[in-house]
Amino acid sequence: MKNIFKILTLFIGLATISSCDNTDLNLDPTRPGGDNVSVRAIVPAMQTQTHRNMMANGARLAGIIMQQWAGFDAQQVAFTQYNIGEGDIANLWEFGLYVGSMKDCDDIITRTTTSGNLHTRGLARLYYAYNLGMATNLWGDIPFSEAFKGADNLTPAYDSQEDVYTAIINLLDGAIADLNTTDPAGIFGNLTSGPSSASDWAAVAHALKARYLLQQSKVNPGVMASVISEVNQSFTSNDGQPEFVFENTSGGRNPISAFGAERPNTMVIGPSFATLMTGDPRQEKYMFQDGTDFLFYDSSNADLFWAQQDSPSLLISYAEVKFIEAEALLSTGGNALMALQAAVTANMEYLGVPAGDITTYVNALTLTGTAQQQLETIITEKYKAFYGHNAIEAWNDYRRTGFPTLTADANGANGNNPSGIVPLRFLYPDSERLANSANYNAAISNQGGHLLDDPLWVWR
Template sequence: MKRKIYSILTATALLFLGGCTGDYLDINDNPNSAVSSTPELVLSNALNTTAGRLTHNQIGNFFGGYWAPSGSYSGFIEERQFDYGATYGTGVWNGCYDNLTDYQYIVDKAEAQKWKAVSGIAKVMIAFNYQILVDAYGNIPFSDALKGTTSIRPKYDDAQAVYNGLITLLDAASADLKVAISGDNPSPAGQDIVFKGDLTKWRKFANTLRLRILMRQTNVTGKDLKTEIAKVVAEGAGFLGAGATVTSTPGYLKTAGKLNPFWENYVQNAAGSDAGAKQAYVCSDFFITTIQDVLKDPRLPRLAAKNNAGIYVGVPLGDGNDANLFPKRSWFGPAIIKSFDQPMVLMTAAESFFLQAEAIQRGFMTGDAKATYEAGITEAFTAAGLTAADAAGYYGSSIVNANWANSPDKIEAIITQKWVAMFSLTGFEAWSEFRRTGFPKVPLATKAVQAKAPARLFYPTSEIATNADNVAAQNVTSQFDNKIFWAKK
């Protein structure tokens, strides 16, 4: 986090204060803030950074049942055993808070100039990042965070209180985004690499994010989700619809460090050679078996690739012997691996439909749950390169958890189809939904140290070192038993 940098700089400066005046530290009043940029220019980089972070999705792709390490790579002990500590996945914490600092800078500067459009976008993205943090760690610094040198050891807020704060923040974002573009409220179109300045689409994204946050709390006793969701509907913009997957398109180039991050890390470098970690990641046995044998899903050739023997076969998470070498197992398919300049996905439109379908099915919204569910499947099919007719043939079949009428547990059907739709794109969401609902029934890693799946991440060593008392007060001792407040009990 950037406050760590401040602490180091301050400590270094104090070594030299004996021969300096009291104005020494006035060189930079707030090292957490840019001193020569403007909020709209920072926006492009902040959005690109959000979209390019892979750590949380990689973790989710493992724990959510999508990926497994191939036998061609050693290591991955944490994933194979579900046994990890405070050094595991630290990029989730550090990356989110670093990114949040940029968005908070945008809000502070934009609001000072009454630039509501820019401020509203940044508020949506602050909520987006904070939800990742809550869903990974539970209680986190929120009300006392992002204050630079005035709060270098921020207190922690209760996770549900943070969720409530995010709803309030998204309400404020929507109000900002409703303000008409004018000379006093300039359009961010030139710097908005997500929606090109379309503020109605940003409002739809904000509403869908609010719905995600609310639906995550279906296990929370006493939460009046029907009333809260009615407020989201009343906002007026609606939710993300067909073809409205939220993506970042900064203009990727075939140059080192400027390719699509997923492509550069998992596929090829700028010179066209295989990425160093390409053969490390393959489809899990659970994913292949579920799609091929259980769901009999025609998307399989789009989502996965055949092995060198011409069949689809995955690796059981935990196994790593020669039978599971990369050429012998299924890699990612053409719907996932397209080109060096493919967009990075922040939220799929299919997820929006499935969130709505679940809300309707649970009685929190009015509407047709079946039709909305089928619209979600259609969106997922077309996004994968198939047709609406292909989707209709699939959900019109007799397959359980594809056909609505033949699925005895409608919530399981919705979550199962959402899980397929998010394959490799938003793996962290798949892990969160598994922890919330128990669907689909992702198996334990074969080398798991306990008969339990991971429920959370540990606070990272960087936070323990700089904010030890507040970390200790959270009393997190187990990645299995210290569940996030919304998790299935």
Template sequence: MKKNIQIVIQSLLLLAAMVFVTSCEDFLDVNENPNDPPISTPNLTLPVAQQHFANLNGTEMTYLGNYFVYNWAVPSNWSANQEMLRYTITNGFYTMIFEESYGEIFRNLTYIETYEDEEGIVDYSAYKIISQVLKGFQYQYLVDLYGDVPYTEANQRAENVTPIYDDAETVYRSVIDSLTAAADLAMNMPNTYQDPGTADIMFGGDMELWAQFANTVKLRMLLRFSDTGQDNYIQEQIALIDANGAGYIDADVVANPGYSSGTDQQSPFWDYVGYDEGGNRQDRNRLTVATDYTISYLEDTNDPRLEYIYAPSADEGEYKGVYQSVELPGSGFTETLLSRVGPGLLKGPDQDQPIMLLAEALFLQSEAVVRGYIDGGDAEAKALYNEAITASFDYLGVEESVSDYYDQAIENVGWDASSDKIEAIITQKWVALNGTSSIESWVELTRTGFPADLPTSNSSTRGAGVYPVGLVYPASEYSRNSNNVPAKTTDDAFTQYPFWKGQN
């Protein structure tokens, strides 16, 4: 029986605790005297760490990903997001992904991991396991996007404010080992452990669900190795997943501490791309519109998700997009004539913040079957693929028949009609993650080259068909950790592929 992952926490006590810990964030500053520890405990710090984690993944990372996989554009009456449209990736571009990961998420999670109950009364092992999994999730993206990152010496606060940068593959393998250990421990908790309960705004303290999540993140990381000739390593690691008995996630992984329409209490994505607490449209809601390519793709494949991923234009009531460019014609492409973010993504101020959709997990398993990493033949891979599309329909609230869609004899839609099964999986993943985890779609584009005919911005400084494959370390790192941060330029953002891809 599936466990309900979508937990909505309404406890006023928890919200009060979150406010308290947020007000105490100065105590967690890396420059603080380590001999004068912060006044907090894991049950107060965990929801704050998870909230920072949900905010970063649900706002900046999602927004960037949607531009780099050509889901979103800017209408002609707005001058915005020009760095993204020009692919101007410098050490001042989207620095919050790196800085907030270390400055907020890892800082709080490391505090939990290293916390010791001085009286030896409370067993915080569950909190430490949760911290390991969340760290693993975030480190994966830091390596995918930046390459070498601080790891072994990171997060030591004042004891080491200039950590070394560890080799990208070494970090990846270490994270995989950490996820393995976390899942094993989560499935064998001691009787003495303190149940996080409502302090865990993702799974409500259900450690089996944390084991499933750890396994699923690990599978995603293992598939990054698929073209490196390390199939034996992948299969050995999947055998360890099988051994812990938890399996993979069987519902959407989300966070929700009790989001509401109140000031500073709205769901991150809703507040970022939707409406403020007074119900007024945010500027980003007005300047974020569909691309012509994505609208056409959904229409050409008879995909009913079109009306959920995007909204009809305000003036014409039609689904219309525009190409990515900083110089659009003066008429015909204003915001009221184009489709904006749709109702399947913007559901309300109290909506859950998705972290990892079930659709993605099922696509991962389907790919693993196709590649021979998980037992099963074509029928099993097809079943997982169709289940993934079904899960995407469910998340968006699509009422139309899902089988009418995936039974079509259209390449990269119907399984049997698709000549390249990996291309079909990644293309459908791109559709399913539109508006949610599109940072993953960008990384998958780098890994696989799919969707194969995805356009690039008309304003790209690199020419047609050249995508960015990573980010540049922020200027703050060159300022405070200059002896360790690797040299990386704007050019490297297009030529320095992740270790699992190699140089092209």
């Protein structure tokens, strides 16, 4: 059985959103709000907002940077040339994360600590870790320890990225501990048939912990044994992956589908990605050819797996777990090829690729050459598998490993990206520069810069 979260239609506190670019696609129009809303209502709204965060404008920009998509018209052309400014990602920071999912997580944790509903607290800690990971991956130093204090602190300090990673691991450890306790109340808001028990959610927390430990491997090369340990405690098939399905309606649809419908032909498949996918049986699941271009969206094309109104969103896929394992085994001398084959198989089976095509493709996979060449094979296959649902993680892998090999856009040098390289981060939103300037400037000083080509601590 697929583990599917269904969006609950909540009529409490319907959010009013604008139709300008990068705004409406990043906000859940059914989010509840207010002190009197129950935890049972906040949890599914938090989950919904998290999946919108990971699939909307931040992911779209990451996908363009990673050349899975390319601008064909309008603002997307500027993004392809790395003209990405303070305002282009501000909505994710301001509303998707700090007024949205992370605030909800903080609220849920506070309420369930008081009520003793530990399983729901564990779920909130897990999602808090995920959203913190997303935020620090995109910006580096971010407010955390002083965030969400309301009127008591309207100008929170920024935590260093190193401290944020420590917080992520602590949150996941706390989630695992909570989810392994006895809690007769169960998980409030555990939507329909997601991971069906607290122990299932604990397995998801272990998978996420493996991800965020792996991300620190450049600054802590000795982490790989711990990565393997976490993988061994995570879920073991596609059936265990936490999957969220957007409503098959214009107001609740998958953000990729919504963008294709609302801004037709402003973005296409990146030419280099289309070339990379030539001969891959997943190509027809990702794109179709129209003249010399490959397109990611067509309202009448039901074969495009990630561009349907009700296309899913995966918090972390089983394929990713096996890719993580493959890289860790490569580093520690284990059988990385077997894990790589399992990763690709899981991704193809999930997409519905015919069994014969899977067998042919997987049997042709090899890991040969130097350790770096073998790593390139693993990360390039992971990059292919991430298409459509996890561009941010593909960008994380690129910044950490240098793979897949990308050629920077020829027009990519500008004031925010003076070197012209493939961008390494986003700019903080202008709201922080204007309203939280002292802490904003301290964060920039701590990170050594604030341009798109300034590396983050975890990947230096």
